[in-house]
Amino acid sequence: MDIKTEMIKINPQAIDHEAIARAGEILKKGGLVAFPTETVYGLGGDATNPDASHKIYSAKGRPSDNPLIVHITNMKALEEIVAQAPQAAYTLAERFWPGPLTMIFQKNDRIPYETTGGMDTVAVRMPSDPIARALIDASTGYIAAPSANTSGRPSPTQAEHVAQDLTGKIDMIIDGGPVNIGLESTIVDLTEDVPMILRPGYITLEMLQEVLGEVRVDPGLIAADSDRKPKAPGMKYRHYAPKADLKVVEGETDAVVQKINRLSEELTAQKKSVGIIATEETKDQYRQGIVISIGGRDDEEAIARHLYGSLRQFDELGVDAIFSESFATAGMGQAIMNRLLKAAGHQVLEV
Numbered sequence: 001m002d003i004k005t006e007m008i009k010i011n012p013q014a015i016d017h018e019a020i021a022r023a024g025e026i027l028k029k030g031g032l033v034a035f036p037t038e039t040v041y042g043l044g045g046d047a048t049n050p051d052a053s054h055k056i057y058s059a060k061g062r063p064s065d066n067p068l069i070v071h072i073t074n075m076k077a078l079e080e081i082v083a084q085a086p087q088a089a090y091t092l093a094e095r096f097w098p099g100p101l102t103m104i105f106q107k108n109d110r111i112p113y114e115t116t117g118g119m120d121t122v123a124v125r126m127p128s129d130p131i132a133r134a135l136i137d138a139s140t141g142y143i144a145a146p147s148a149n150t151s152g153r154p155s156p157t158q159a160e161h162v163a164q165d166l167t168g169k170i171d172m173i174i175d176g177g178p179v180n181i182g183l184e185s186t187i188v189d190l191t192e193d194v195p196m197i198l199r200p201g202y203i204t205l206e207m208l209q210e211v212l213g214e215v216r217v218d219p220g221l222i223a224a225d226s227d228r229k230p231k232a233p234g235m236k237y238r239h240y241a242p243k244a245d246l247k248v249v250e251g252e253t254d255a256v257v258q259k260i261n262r263l264s265e266e267l268t269a270q271k272k273s274v275g276i277i278a279t280e281e282t283k284d285q286y287r288q289g290i291v292i293s294i295g296g297r298d299d300e301e302a303i304a305r306h307l308y309g310s311l312r313q314f315d316e317l318g319v320d321a322i323f324s325e326s327f328a329t330a331g332m333g334q335a336i337m338n339r340l341l342k343a344a345g346h347q348v349l350e351v
Contacts, residue, residue, distance in 0.1 A: 002168035007159065009175040012036070012130045017138075019174075020131070024138025026171045027052075032059060034148035034162045035135050036176035037127040039100050039185050039201070040308070041156040042071070042145030043170065044135065050114035053144055059169040062151040067117035068144040069102050069185070070124050073136045078124055081110045081142065088190055088212055095211050098128035100185040100202040115144045125185055131176040147184060148173075154240050154308040154315075154343065157182045161312055182305035183335050188215070200335035202304070240343040242311040244275065244319045248344050250326040251351035257285045259351045260323045264288040267321055275314040277324035279303075290317060300329035304336055311343060 008023075010016050023033045030052045033044045043060065045052030047070040057064045072078055075093060078085055082105035089103055107122035116122050127133060136143050147155040150165040159175035166173070186201030188208060196216045197205060208215045249256045264274045265288050274289035283293040292310045295302025314322050324344070327336045341348070 003171060005163075005167045005170055005173060007163060007173045007175060010131055012176050015130060015134050017134065020134045020138045023135055023172055023174060027135075027139035027143065030055070031172075032056060032170040033135065034156075034159075034166060034170060034173040035132055035145075036159070036174065036179055037071075037129045037132045037145075038180045039127075039183060040179055040181075041148040041159065041162050042132070042143075043148035043162075043166065044071070044139075044143040044145040046140050047071075047111055047115050047142035047144035048140055050112045053112065053114040056144060056146065059166055060146065060149070060151045062146065064114075065117045066146075066151075067119055067121075067123055068115050068146050070111060070115065070122055071132065071136055071143040071145050072124060072126055072141065073098075073133050074126075077141050078105075078126075081108060081122060081124070082106060083108050086190055088195055091211055092188070092208070093126070096203055096207075097126040098133070099126070100128075100181055101125065102185045102187040102199075104187065104189040104191055104198070106191055111142070121189075121191055123187060129176070129179075131174060135174070152239060152241055154242060154311040155184060157305065157308050161309075164312075178305075180305070181301070182308060183332070183339060186335070192216075200332075200338050202332060202335070204331050205334070206331075240308065240311065240339050241345070242322060242343065243315045244322050245347075246311075246322040246324065246344040247347045247349055248324050248326055248340055249349045249351060253282065253325075255351040256325055257282055259349065260325075261285075261287055263323060272320040273318070275317065275319040275322040277307075277310055277322065279325060282325065289323075290314070290319060297327075298329070300327070300332045300336065303327050303329065304332050307336065307339060 045056045102123050102125040104121050104123050111122050148162040149156050156162045158178045162173050181202050186203040187199040189196045198218050267274050268288045276289045276291045280296045294306035
């Protein structure tokens with residue numbers, strides 16, 4: 001049976017605390033509320049309630065061994081759900097919390113296994129978005145929240161994306177406008193001897209090394225997914241995928257444009273529609289297909305912010321195939337390519 005999904009609009013600069021209190025009550029009673037964060041929209045449930053976590057997995061169609069991130073607003077809340085917080089956690093929190101960084105710890109009994117995907121570790125984040133923070137404080141203080149989309153689909157960067165996927169499956173959607181970053185948080189595992197990045201994001205390897213010294217990167221980040229049990233969200237399963245077949249074309253820019261033009265012409269001749277993810281520098285060089293520019297090549301924040309939206313736009317347009325340029329920018333390049341390669345099922349054409 002469908003749930004009646006209420007959509008409410010909240011201005012992050014002038015928060016309606018009465019509306020937030022209503023949303024908080026839904027969470028306290030085991031219901032689900034989608035809400036904005038600085039990264040993407042999250043699908044929130046009470047992280048301490050096993051039934052709420054079951055509902056999150058069910059609404060998303062998400063495998064239940066894929067752990068959920070617990071969202072908090074203060075360090076005391078962290079200390080109450082982890083077995084031990086190492087000094088590295090306080091060092092990182094001082095620099096990057098509130099913000100787009102998730103840390104993994106050994107959990108204690110406060111957070112149930114239903115929330116952690118059956119694992120003895122828990123992923124924790126302190127968001128900076130004012131609506132997210134107000135909602136966490138109005139609920140139990142612990143919100144489990146993966147991205148608010150059907151599992152495997154592009155993550156939502158505005159409330160309309162959430163509504164497309166989850167209307168009738170959750171109690172409420174809070175519309176706080178478009179998100180700022182557009183890619184999920186960086187995840188760093190603090191249960192290893194050397195901190196390890198399990199998912200790249202806005203907080204880069206270089207930024208973490210500057211604070212902690214030695215930090216490693218999980219070798220499977222850009223490679224195809226392994227069969228191991230995922231320690232962090234998004235490590236095991238295909239993610240972010242549009243409905244159409246997506247291929248990433250890598251190489252020198254001119255060669256990439258030529259290759260995409262050639263492939264697009266071949267498909268167009270077969271009466272198939274083509275979508276192209278391009279940049280401001282190249283968008284006018286494509287002769288066929290529907291071209292979406294996701295920003296200037298040097299503006300990695302714009303590329304990150306518009307990536308998922310462009311994939312959803314092509315879904316709405318019903319294209320048969322999508323070709324994307326590669327985006328190996330210096331800072332967030334690894335995070336952008338991590339999401340793009342997962343969306344493409346690691347289909348890469350080298351030119």
